[in-house]
Amino acid sequence: MSITVVGSVAYDSIETPAGRRDHCLGGAATYFSLAASFFTDVRVIAVVGEDFGPEQECVFETHHIDTRGIEHAEGKCFCWQGSYLENLNEAKTHSTELNVFASFQPKIPDAYRDSQFLFLANIDPVLQRYVRDAMPGVKLVAGDTMNFWIEDHRPALLRVLNGLDILLINDTEARMLAGDGNLVRAARAIMALGPRVLVIKHGEYGATLFFGATDGTASKTFRAPALPLDEVVDPTGAGDSFAGGFFGYLASQPHLTPGAFRRAMFYGSVMGSFAVERFGTERLQALSRPEIDGRFNEFRELTHLD
């Protein structure tokens, strides 16, 4: 079943210990779409500027990603400049130019309205809520957020959480959102705000899936590893690629069983592990489904007793 995703399509300038790249195609919706496109049909809602041309369009087309919801506006694309020189786990932002994103008002093509899966990538929670309300027929809604919205836009964010089935965030964001340093207690507090499934990403240590208990019993958890890598070229987009693999796989399944969620966690980790191997979306662009399934088996080998 198809996924509609709303989020940023952007240009990034990135410096890491492995080198630097200027003005490479990025943005949460781009990473998410590319990662999810290996599993299901993806439709994007975003805004780009006049510096988004046929070459970039082609990246989406090659992966059969529907771009009819990408609005072309006057001006330039959202631009982010950052580095990971001291710490590969946390980006240092040097500059953020919102450009066409400053006045972004998502427009949902009619052709997208039968999507059964909706992903609200990390953007202003007011826009996330707007898109969620505009697509009442979806079967499953997942979303992401970040420290900025948690700290300074909590009321709007709470309205988003209230409409989410699944939230995907990292350790720091989970602790900040719940105001609790213990991740299990934090997970419980966050699920009380709306999402019945919570994925907390631990960077190089993998990710944990928490299923909210709806029947008074203890909640269930599942841990997926990350692949031990001897070089992380560029961590940008790892979380969005995880989300794309996770949600893309779920959308491809006939039934959302606990087993499907477990495998989705592995596919999320797999897509994150590919994303960081090269700068920007380079690795995701060059990827094939057999490579993905090969790495899925590596993850099984890495964690399974038998």
Add this chain to the structure above:
Amino acid sequence: MSITVVGSVAYDSIETPAGRRDHCLGGAATYFSLAASFFTDVRVIAVVGEDFGPEQECVFETHHIDTRGIEHAEGKCFCWQGSYLENLNEAKTHSTELNVFASFQPKIPDAYRDSQFLFLANIDPVLQRYVRDAMPGVKLVAGDTMNFWIEDHRPALLRVLNGLDILLINDTEARMLAGDGNLVRAARAIMALGPRVLVIKHGEYGATLFFGATDGTASKTFRAPALPLDEVVDPTGAGDSFAGGFFGYLASQPHLTPGAFRRAMFYGSVMGSFAVERFGTERLQALSRPEIDGRFNEFRELTHLD
């Protein structure tokens, strides 16, 4: 097969967000022995003072741990005071009184000499090397160390590493020992110093097993999770308990297959997860084998796809 362990038997005074305990039985050899005793016979080499009485002796006896190698010296036991108020992952040491440990010279009872497994718990690497040399007939030697020895006693530590089959350390220690922030590269560098198997413990995120490649192919890795806990009462001894579960299980196996190492990683995580549930060795003292195997199954459930 039986394990001989050399290390500290001590009294700890511990403060954590869950409360405080004064003068509770601790020390690396104590945690290790208790954890390993659920899997195999354990023999301890250590030194205690006059404040180690029948009550403490009884803790070892109850678990059928051979204490003939525990020397009783004039003076007081090794004492450690520490807290984890700001960070459960790192102890803040308030005081260390070596007491009888200051002049510790390990004495190996003849009855221990047929041990096939040797564990060198975290003590002065000069003593670790001495015990290792005094037991040339052992089949498998594992050991632990800490930042203090890595930073200030490197030449002595390198002589220990050279005689180890398995080293168990945490992330920070691995990065410090190798001088490399990337754990995969650090693992490779450390295994070049001697150990052909390396276990790096990630605290609440589990642990990774690295098998050194002896045939030129890529080294193999295995990741065990930690149990997501909603309260860590006292992290003291978690690493030693992991080592006890890991090495104890290996010693109980007829063949050291890759599968045995994988299950050993799970049993290590299981014992670590129990250790932190109460202060000091309280939880390990009260534990039963069915509880251990029950939690082993929880770990399988937590990580396995099927």
